[in-house]
Structure formats: structure tokens, C-alpha cells
Amino acid sequence: MKAIRFHEFGAPHVLRYEEAPTPVTKPGEVLVRVKAAGLNPPDWYLREGYKALPPEWRPSVTFPAIPGSDVSGIVEKVADDVTAFSVGDEVFGMIRFPSFGESLGYAEYVSAPASDLAAKPRHLDHIHAAAVPMSGLTAWQFLIELGHNEQNPLQSERHSPVPLAGKSVMINGAAGGVGHLALQLAKH
Ligand SMILES: NC(=O)c1ccc[n+]([C@@H]2O[C@H](COP(=O)([O-])OP(=O)(O)OC[C@H]3O[C@@H](n4cnc5c(N)ncnc54)[C@H](OP(=O)(O)O)[C@@H]3O)[C@@H](O)[C@H]2O)c1
Structure with a gap:
């Protein structure tokens, strides 16, 4: 190949x-x-x-x-x-x-x-689908799923998700690769 x-x-x-x-x-x-x-x-x-x-x-x-x-x-x-x-x-x-x-x-x-x-x-073509997994999982895991079970040595705080219902969410860099997916997940 x-x-x-x-x-x-x-x-x-x-x-x-x-x-x-x-x-x-x-x-x-x-x-x-x-x-x-x-x-x-x-x-x-x-x-x-x-x-x-x-x-x-x-x-x-x-x-x-x-x-x-x-x-x-x-x-x-x-x-x-x-x-x-x-x-x-x-x-x-x-x-x-x-x-x-x-x-x-x-x-x-x-x-x-x-x-x-x-x-x-x-409804997603291959080019758009290939752009989703890593940045989509980043947004999904930070916003929706449990964060790290073990503390990341690069960050002092352990990630912990907060239920989003009824909350306002501020997304810094909402036009970026992760940000535009985080925005759509938060809205959804
Ligand atoms: N991509 C991934 O899969 C992934 C995975 C894990 C972690 N991360 C981390 O997530 C963050 C975003 O990554 P990304 O891939 O989404 O990057 P990106 O596509 O380059 O998006 C970054 C966004 O941040 C904005 N921005 C840059 N400097 C800013 C500032 N000073 N104030 C406000 N907004 C600012 C940019 O706006 P402009 O376009 O106007 O400059 C852009 O919309 C990075 O820290 C990255 O290391 C990314």
C-alpha cells in the first residue's frame, strides 16, 4: 500500500x-x-x-x-x-x-x-468524520464523561465533570477544533 x-x-x-x-x-x-x-x-x-x-x-x-x-x-x-x-x-x-x-x-x-x-x-462525509474523533472525544470527556481517574502529572487539578443541565457554559476558543464541538455538546 x-x-x-x-x-x-x-x-x-x-x-x-x-x-x-x-x-x-x-x-x-x-x-x-x-x-x-x-x-x-x-x-x-x-x-x-x-x-x-x-x-x-x-x-x-x-x-x-x-x-x-x-x-x-x-x-x-x-x-x-x-x-x-x-x-x-x-x-x-x-x-x-x-x-x-x-x-x-x-x-x-x-x-x-x-x-x-x-x-x-x-450524514457526515468521510472528511468531516475524520476530523471528529480526537477533538470530539476531548470535548465529550471533559464536558460529559468522567475525567481522569488518575491525576494528570501535567495538571494540578483532577478533571471532574459537572452536570450541565440548567447551567451556562463559557467556552473559550469556541471556534477551535475542540471548542466548536464542546459548544455543540453543551447546547445539545
Ligand atoms: N485537538 C485535540 O484533539 C485536543 C485534544 C486534547 C487537548 N487539546 C487542547 O485543547 C486546546 C484547543 O485545541 P484545538 O485543537 O481546538 O486548537 P485550535 O483548533 O487551534 O483552537 C484554538 C482556539 O482558541 C482560540 N484562541 C487562541 N488564543 C486565544 C486567546 N488568547 N483567547 C481566546 N481564544 C483564543 C483560537 O482562536 P483564533 O482561531 O481566532 O486564533 C481558536 O478558536 C489546546 O490547548 C489543545 O492542546 C486539543
Whole structure:
């Protein structure tokens, strides 16, 4: 298959459009023919080698790496033990986040754990669907679901959701990737 990979950390020029092995579908996984991939900050943190983190926190990355956690596409194949999806289903999702050098979505195919995928809403095309998972989950988890069970070492406060019914919600940066989804969730 064709994929966008990088063999070393660096600026966008390290990304190469090249031949790569089509991923093998393991138990519990679904092979997705990628129609669109989203771009999120962790894709470039990975590409740059997490240089904003202190060296002792930087994860080790396997090269060559294919970035792209967020995808939308069509199910090409399902492992024998997967019952949730069938060949031809349209799906989207955030795949194996966080991962450090695995084969992700900037490729013709990605093999994804079935639990990382959901049925793509019919009224969303693949390009819009691929833009939703990470920023949508960020807004969903902060606003609606429980936050971290364990305190994030980068933040002093533990996240805890507050019931929104009857409340006014102020969203700073409501035109941004996370903000416009947080706005719609709060309104809903
Ligand atoms: N994207 C994700 O999946 C994700 C996941 C986890 C956490 N986060 C975090 O969530 C935050 C937002 O990320 P994003 O991806 O949504 O970024 P984004 O698309 O760049 O959106 C940022 C928004 O903030 C606005 N903004 C910037 N500076 C501001 C200021 N001084 N006062 C008020 N508004 C300001 C921007 O407005 P203008 O466009 O007018 O500049 C933009 O609407 C970041 O801290 C990011 O690290 C993002």
C-alpha cells in the first residue's frame, strides 16, 4: 500500500509518501480502507519526537512510523472474532491512542481494534468524520464523561465533570477544533 511515513524525527519534510506493508489484521481488529485521516497535535508531537517533553518523559518510537490517529473509512476485512462490524461498513474512530510508531491512518489501510471504531453517521462525509474523533472525544470527556481517574502529572487539578443541565457554559476558543464541538455538546 501507499502510506505517509517518517524514518526520523523532524519538521514536516521528514514525511515521505512511499510503499509500506499492508497491516496484518490481528484478533479483535478490523482492516479499514482509509478514505480520510484527521490531523491532530499529537501527530506532530510524535513527528517531532515529543521535543516539548523533558527527555526522561519522551516515549521511545519505532521507525518507520505512520502517524494519524483519526480516520474514517470503509471496512475491508474483519478478524474472525469481530462481530460488531462487517465488510463494507463505513466507520470512523481514534485508533490506538497514544501509540508511538505503529501503523496508523496516513495510509491506504489501517488495522484498528474494533473497540476503537464506531459506525460513521450517514450524514457526515468521510472528511468531516475524520476530523471528529480526537477533538470530539476531548470535548465529550471533559464536558460529559468522567475525567481522569488518575491525576494528570501535567495538571494540578483532577478533571471532574459537572452536570450541565440548567447551567451556562463559557467556552473559550469556541471556534477551535475542540471548542466548536464542546459548544455543540453543551447546547445539545
Ligand atoms: N485537538 C485535540 O484533539 C485536543 C485534544 C486534547 C487537548 N487539546 C487542547 O485543547 C486546546 C484547543 O485545541 P484545538 O485543537 O481546538 O486548537 P485550535 O483548533 O487551534 O483552537 C484554538 C482556539 O482558541 C482560540 N484562541 C487562541 N488564543 C486565544 C486567546 N488568547 N483567547 C481566546 N481564544 C483564543 C483560537 O482562536 P483564533 O482561531 O481566532 O486564533 C481558536 O478558536 C489546546 O490547548 C489543545 O492542546 C486539543
